Amino acid sequence: QVQLQQWGPRLLKPSETLSLNCAVYGGSFSGFHWSWIRQSPGKGLDWIGEINHSGGTNYNSSLKSRVTISVDTSKNQLSLKVTSVTAADTAIYYCARDAGSGSNHGYFDLWGRGTLVTVSS
């Protein structure tokens, strides 16, 4: 059974860098796109960006200048960095597997449990 395990610091101060990791256990990493999605407390879902197993990325332009998604295929892991965080970046951050393939991708069939990251001085 494929599982996504997330970890990273949960409390940050304004201007710091958010850094999260997500490891894929029990299944293939290659051949899929992987995304990060966040959910502000009590709010809806925002797609941050995606990466494929080759390292090709696609970011939401709303965060693009501050976001980096990377992959380490040797460890079946993907990572998220968001620089210069503010209180507005307080959210539950999810990693998710894209169920589609080729050009027909963009929906998510497997999600991590989520990491609540709080930005506060």
Added chain:
Amino acid sequence: DIVMTQSPDSLAVSLGETATINCKSSQSVLYRSNNKNYLAWYQQKPGQPPKLLTYWASTRESGVPDRFSGSGSGTDFTLTISGLQAEDVAVYYCQQYYSSPRTFGQGTRVEIK
């Protein structure tokens, strides 16, 4: 960006009755070349990540009960829960993957009347 708007924001339905959730996209998510609607539905229960219910507007994910059905095309879509059960209490989201960035509706909360 494609804006996804769901209605209603919340609804209360009696056990065994039908819940209907609507989702409208600001532009068509139907790809004419393959006649596919790039639209998915998710269910999210408190403290849990979203769970994929349907994709391609109407294809049910493996393991999802057949009381959940998706329909619609172009810009107007519907998620129908037939014979609502207590475990269906959740927030439901639609999401388009026709273009980047992927965008979600604001969510519809389903409760028991």
